[in-house]
Amino acid sequence: MAEASATGACGEAMAAVAAAEGSSGPAGLTVGRSFSNYRPFEPQEAGMPTGAGSSPTFPALGIGMDSCVIPLRHGGLSLVQTTDFFYPLVEDPYMMGRIACANVLSDLYAMGITECDNMLMLLSVSQSMSEEEREKVTPLMVKGFRDAAEEGGTAVTGGQTVVNPWIIIGGVATVVCQPNEFIMPDSAVVGDVLVLTKPLGTQVAVNAHQWLDNPERWNKVKMVVSREEVELAYQEAMFNMATLNRTAAGLMHTFNAHAATDITGFGILGHSQNLAKQQRNEVSFVIHNLPIIAKMAAVSKASGRFGLLQGTSAETSGGLLICLPREQAARFCSEIKSSKYGEGHQAWIVGIVEKGNRTARIIDKPRVIEVLPRGATAAALAHDSSNASSEPSS
Amino acid sequence: MAEASATGACGEAMAAVAAAEGSSGPAGLTVGRSFSNYRPFEPQEAGMPTGAGSSPTFPALGIGMDSCVIPLRHGGLSLVQTTDFFYPLVEDPYMMGRIACANVLSDLYAMGITECDNMLMLLSVSQSMSEEEREKVTPLMVKGFRDAAEEGGTAVTGGQTVVNPWIIIGGVATVVCQPNEFIMPDSAVVGDVLVLTKPLGTQVAVNAHQWLDNPERWNKVKMVVSREEVELAYQEAMFNMATLNRTAAGLMHTFNAHAATDITGFGILGHSQNLAKQQRNEVSFVIHNLPIIAKMAAVSKASGRFGLLQGTSAETSGGLLICLPREQAARFCSEIKSSKYGEGHQAWIVGIVEKGNRTARIIDKPRVIEVLPRGATAAALAHDSSNASSEPSS
Numbered sequence: 001m002a003e004a005s006a007t008g009a010c011g012e013a014m015a016a017v018a019a020a021e022g023s024s025g026p027a028g029l030t031v032g033r034s035f036s037n038y039r040p041f042e043p044q045e046a047g048m049p050t051g052a053g054s055s056p057t058f059p060a061l062g063i064g065m066d067s068c069v070i071p072l073r074h075g076g077l078s079l080v081q082t083t084d085f086f087y088p089l090v091e092d093p094y095m096m097g098r099i100a101c102a103n104v105l106s107d108l109y110a111m112g113i114t115e116c117d118n119m120l121m122l123l124s125v126s127q128s129m130s131e132e133e134r135e136k137v138t139p140l141m142v143k144g145f146r147d148a149a150e151e152g153g154t155a156v157t158g159g160q161t162v163v164n165p166w167i168i169i170g171g172v173a174t175v176v177c178q179p180n181e182f183i184m185p186d187s188a189v190v191g192d193v194l195v196l197t198k199p200l201g202t203q204v205a206v207n208a209h210q211w212l213d214n215p216e217r218w219n220k221v222k223m224v225v226s227r228e229e230v231e232l233a234y235q236e237a238m239f240n241m242a243t244l245n246r247t248a249a250g251l252m253h254t255f256n257a258h259a260a261t262d263i264t265g266f267g268i269l270g271h272s273q274n275l276a277k278q279q280r281n282e283v284s285f286v287i288h289n290l291p292i293i294a295k296m297a298a299v300s301k302a303s304g305r306f307g308l309l310q311g312t313s314a315e316t317s318g319g320l321l322i323c324l325p326r327e328q329a330a331r332f333c334s335e336i337k338s339s340k341y342g343e344g345h346q347a348w349i350v351g352i353v354e355k356g357n358r359t360a361r362i363i364d365k366p367r368v369i370e371v372l373p374r375g376a377t378a379a380a381l382a383h384d385s386s387n388a389s390s391e392p393s394s
Numbered sequence: 395m396a397e398a399s400a401t402g403a404c405g406e407a408m409a410a411v412a413a414a415e416g417s418s419g420p421a422g423l424t425v426g427r428s429f430s431n432y433r434p435f436e437p438q439e440a441g442m443p444t445g446a447g448s449s450p451t452f453p454a455l456g457i458g459m460d461s462c463v464i465p466l467r468h469g470g471l472s473l474v475q476t477t478d479f480f481y482p483l484v485e486d487p488y489m490m491g492r493i494a495c496a497n498v499l500s501d502l503y504a505m506g507i508t509e510c511d512n513m514l515m516l517l518s519v520s521q522s523m524s525e526e527e528r529e530k531v532t533p534l535m536v537k538g539f540r541d542a543a544e545e546g547g548t549a550v551t552g553g554q555t556v557v558n559p560w561i562i563i564g565g566v567a568t569v570v571c572q573p574n575e576f577i578m579p580d581s582a583v584v585g586d587v588l589v590l591t592k593p594l595g596t597q598v599a600v601n602a603h604q605w606l607d608n609p610e611r612w613n614k615v616k617m618v619v620s621r622e623e624v625e626l627a628y629q630e631a632m633f634n635m636a637t638l639n640r641t642a643a644g645l646m647h648t649f650n651a652h653a654a655t656d657i658t659g660f661g662i663l664g665h666s667q668n669l670a671k672q673q674r675n676e677v678s679f680v681i682h683n684l685p686i687i688a689k690m691a692a693v694s695k696a697s698g699r700f701g702l703l704q705g706t707s708a709e710t711s712g713g714l715l716i717c718l719p720r721e722q723a724a725r726f727c728s729e730i731k732s733s734k735y736g737e738g739h740q741a742w743i744v745g746i747v748e749k750g751n752r753t754a755r756i757i758d759k760p761r762v763i764e765v766l767p768r769g770a771t772a773a774a775l776a777h778d779s780s781n782a783s784s785e786p787s788s
Contacts, residue, residue, distance in 0.1 A: 068552045072570050077471075083516065083554050083566055166559065174473060178468075
């Protein structure tokens with residue numbers, strides 16, 4: 001777009017920082033070792049923004065967009081790039097690598113960009129790991145990261161590794177684009193519909209999973225959720241976080257998206273507000289529906305944390321929130337489920353664009369769409385019968 | 395160059411990790427606070443490579459070059475980028491920011507690139523800092539980083555901030571180039587001369603400065619150096635680390651450089667060896683002269699650490715090591731001192747390129763060129779009279 005200018009916040013509040021808490025945690029559910037000892041011990045506040053709305057302590061490095069867009073000296077091309085790094089939040093090093101890469105690429109995908117010319121990896125190994133642990137965990141993390149990069153059509157060509165108290169994993173995604181390859185997130189119009197491409201609740205699921213081994217915490221939520229349900233929700237969250245938003249980015253072009261962002265550390269409300277602020281037209285976003293990994297709404301409520309129903313619960317590598325013309329939205333949701341894009345893509349209509357002063361809100365009693373984990377059987381979630389649904393509302 | 399391909403190690407062993415040791419250190423020599431509590435407490439091994447020669451624990455992310463060079467889909471253009479991040483190693487937050495930025499840009503400069511299209515900043519604040527400390531230190535670090543970026547003709551448009559036990563500062567430098575804008579580091583020929591553009595000894599100076607408050611360590615070196623000399627050496631090291639290699643990068647074109655690298659975590663010998671490996675011709679590098687910040691050779695020897703005279707002492711944001719045609723080298727060294735490039739640039743002929751099998755070595759008794767700190771008076775270094783010189787050897 002013509003307005004592309006050298007602005008934009010690359011990288012954002014990391015859900016992982018917020019999500020990684022507890023730590024006496026499970027002793028390695030998967031191959032390799034538990035990350036529990038090599039990440040933050042204390043719960044940390046969601047939202048360490050580098051972008052819009054950052055506090056004086058965390059200086060703003062840009063404004064509002066998911067990726068930087070830098071006009072180049074070379075005929076009409078733009079440099080688009082983004083960086084993110086964070087701490088492990090799942091126990092599986094390979095999946096952690098995938099999630100980190102998916103999370104970095106997601107900032108390009110939120111601009112409707114489907115290609116990535118280069119990926120750098122940012123890595124630290126924990127000083128408190130033994131040599132043996134490092135040699136087990138690090139290659140798996142790197143492989144997961146590389147595999148996800150390959151799935152994104154790019155390759156890791158470099159990076160930086162340091163020793164640190166905590167494990168760090170992240171990257172830098174860069175692409176040089178022609179103007180028609182990206183969609184500036186500023187053209188929502190009244191009557192548009194908001195679509196979300198992954199269910200919410202990753203932070204809740206990751207934390208609930210850690211609470212399985214923390215009786216004090218578990219006691220607070222065990223009335224509303226079973227251990228098996230938490231296990232399923234955790235697996236579902238991990239799967240979703242590791243899924244690339246690349247298909248959604250491609251469909252943004254097919255269905256004439258007007259703007260998009262990805263849902264990460266600020267939660268769906270925070271990112272909706274950021275996106276609303278970017279708009280050229282006098283619009284506001286109203287969210288009616290919250291697709292949430294099954295049972296995580298109840299866990300959020302029972303725990304008294306997160307604010308999932310208020311839209312403030314951080315997500316890691318969340319879905320794209322896309323403004324689409326009303327007549328295109330249902331087609332988008334239907335198309336993304338097509339088997340030609342592989343397994344596991346879903347999308348829900350979650351809200352509308354109305355006239356307003358560039359803000360966003362969630363209605364008083366949003367409809368919670370309980371998204372069944374793929375691993376779930378009907379029996380596993382039998383005692384939840386109220387409003388379960390894995391279908392998009394419309 | 396035509397061979398530009400999607401290879402290259404971006405980022406490298408960080409001298410800072412190696413350099414930051416001790417910690418009961420000085421309580422803030424400068425504005426803001428001492429970083430002493432917010433960086434690694436233990437000395438760590440030099441060389442956390444992400445590039446050539448990395449151990450299984452630190453997986454190789456590329457091969458050998460200072461920056462990635464990625465051919466783009468757009469007519470003849472290449473994407474060149476690099477990333478580096480590390481921990482504070484000087485007590486002045488503003489200078490630390492400048493050093494971090496100079497260090498990132500240096501990987502572009504080593505390719506003869508003088509422009510940078512975009513800079514991202516990577517930052518962590520320490521979880522053990524008070525809010526007040528953060529608000530003092532962080533903006534200064536950011537300002538230093540930004541100011542150096544501006545001096546490099548670029549701007550910081552984004553980044554990522556997290557909370558971590560230690561402070562992290564670093565960045566990602568990216569440029570899209572035409573083939574004539576960069577010099578692939580592979581064309582040294584027999585008869586070339588090696589030029590170095592900053593004195594060695596930054597790691598030694600930074601550590602010696604910390605030892606001023608560590609009697610056990612200080613006792614080992616106090617026979618060969620005075621407190622004032624350490625203070626001067628530290629200031630000189632800080633100044634040099636914060637100096638951009640941009641002028642040198644520009645002069646690489648003027649004087650037909652055949653190859654170059656920058657000296658960081660592997661020391662001058664390690665980086666010479668890496669550079670030698672890249673060469674298309676059957677050449678080897680022989681280093682005869684070691685320009686070293688005054689007294690730091692003696693400190694290195696007395697301390698029994700570092701291996702400065704063996705060329706293995708890590709540097710942070712060190713100079714460029716450039717292969718130049720013999721007849722151009724002296725002109726390069728003379729030109730870079732010209733006042734039109736501002737204060738403080740120097741260069742020394744340090745070695746030659748001879749026929750060989752792509753290795754590098756330092757001769758048995760290299761000539762140590764004692765480089766006088768700018769702040770030094772004759773008196774301050776009076777009891778060192780042997781081979782002091784601030785002039786390039788030739």
